[in-house]
Amino acid sequence: MAAGGRSVLPVLLRWGPGAPGLGPGTPGLGAAPRRHRHKEKWAATAPRIPATRLALHHFDTNYSLQLRERWPAMRASLLCEQKYGALVNNFACADHVAQELELHNATDFVSEAAKKAQSLLQGSAAEAEKGESTSQDGPGGGRTVTQAGTSPLPPAPVSSNIKCYTFPRGDITRFRPAWPDTLGLLSYYLMDAASLLPVLALNVQPDDFVLDLCAAPGGKTLALLQTGACGHLAANDVSTSRTKRLYQILNSYVPKNVRETVRVTSYDGRDWAELEGGTFHKVLVDVPCTTDRHSVMETDNNIFHRRRTKERQMLPMLQLQLLMAGILATKPGGDVVYSTCSLSPLQNEYVIERAIEIAETQFNIMTHAEDLSHFRMLFQDTFSFSSDCRLGELVLPHLTANFGPMYFCKLRRA
Numbered sequence: 001m002a003a004g005g006r007s008v009l010p011v012l013l014r015w016g017p018g019a020p021g022l023g024p025g026t027p028g029l030g031a032a033p034r035r036h037r038h039k040e041k042w043a044a045t046a047p048r049i050p051a052t053r054l055a056l057h058h059f060d061t062n063y064s065l066q067l068r069e070r071w072p073a074m075r076a077s078l079l080c081e082q083k084y085g086a087l088v089n090n091f092a093c094a095d096h097v098a099q100e101l102e103l104h105n106a107t108d109f110v111s112e113a114a115k116k117a118q119s120l121l122q123g124s125a126a127e128a129e130k131g132e133s134t135s136q137d138g139p140g141g142g143r144t145v146t147q148a149g150t151s152p153l154p155p156a157p158v159s160s161n162i163k164c165y166t167f168p169r170g171d172i173t174r175f176r177p178a179w180p181d182t183l184g185l186l187s188y189y190l191m192d193a194a195s196l197l198p199v200l201a202l203n204v205q206p207d208d209f210v211l212d213l214c215a216a217p218g219g220k221t222l223a224l225l226q227t228g229a230c231g232h233l234a235a236n237d238v239s240t241s242r243t244k245r246l247y248q249i250l251n252s253y254v255p256k257n258v259r260e261t262v263r264v265t266s267y268d269g270r271d272w273a274e275l276e277g278g279t280f281h282k283v284l285v286d287v288p289c290t291t292d293r294h295s296v297m298e299t300d301n302n303i304f305h306r307r308r309t310k311e312r313q314m315l316p317m318l319q320l321q322l323l324m325a326g327i328l329a330t331k332p333g334g335d336v337v338y339s340t341c342s343l344s345p346l347q348n349e350y351v352i353e354r355a356i357e358i359a360e361t362q363f364n365i366m367t368h369a370e371d372l373s374h375f376r377m378l379f380q381d382t383f384s385f386s387s388d389c390r391l392g393e394l395v396l397p398h399l400t401a402n403f404g405p406m407y408f409c410k411l412r413r414a
């Protein structure tokens, strides 16, 4: 591969704030700062509006157009306490953990989905068999075969090594903090349960080489390790302070002999392909985004702070560059999962579409977005999904299932 993440920069730059659809007032990105003669005086005397209010105003403007009558309920959900899932730590001696969680009426939504997938698979196999025998036995059998052939495709199986407990819809019980086992490893990790979906979509297979390009603080890295399937895991994050949190998570949840196999780095992910192009079977690109829920609730590290306007406007560009680096880091035939925790199509489907186009036109790499609609079917008891996504899937915050937002899309490199 001649060109890496950075060398594609001139091409990608055309997709900056000056490009159509990303300029001032563009839905999802907010207005660019305006030059004003009295700006300094204005800035000195204007009342400080908290970043959380700026975020809410921005979302009200854009998401009310995008989501229409569904926005008020989603807005209320974003402003309410979010739900968590308890990712069970398979490395801890935690035999009784599942029992205790089940005693409190929590269920492992991953194994529930796996059971559902299994019964759907058996159902469609039986249907196909029935269709076949009818076609052989009776008159007009050809028609019956066609009917059996049009039944929905069976869903792909779900990794059963990952276990994550959630309380049922409408139940807002909180998990108690995790406790250490005799070796000091914590029993479970509390996270937005929707964050597991990109990891499940990656579908890590035994001995896969896996790259987690934007890994810190490490919830998804930990989930990837729980599969027990990674032949090699590289966890990278440009931020050294956030990488320290990744180390803390590894130290608290993963035994020494396993964490020593994880390669932790702090490179700018956009440069990855220059370092190691085409080497990974599976790549997770969980990009920085407007973190919609955090932005309306927390003042700290808020991307809607006025001094971060430019950074926020450049997010889709950074996301695209990271996704391109992820595609270039993947082996032919390998998979990339891209994810954000934003509702904005500019950070979701548009980034995917542009990446597919650039991979083809600039690098002669063909990629296609995989159909993940079976996720909607398998996980509908736990999450509320959008039905409007052109590519990938989007978990919508809902008052009875207050997870997400979480967008994820899987690209297969030809």
Ligand SMILES: C[S@@+](CC[C@H](N)C(=O)[O-])C[C@H]1O[C@@H](n2cnc3c(N)ncnc32)[C@H](O)[C@@H]1O
Binding pocket: 195, 213, 214, 215, 216, 217, 218, 219, 220, 221, 236, 237, 238, 239, 242, 267, 268, 269, 270, 286, 287, 288, 289
């Ligand atoms: C959404 S967070 C990742 C969360 C993480 N995957 C998890 O599950 O805990 C996005 C991360 O991207 C990192 N990041 C931002 N720019 C980056 C870059 N150019 N290269 C690599 N990482 C970057 C940020 O430091 C941040 O930790």
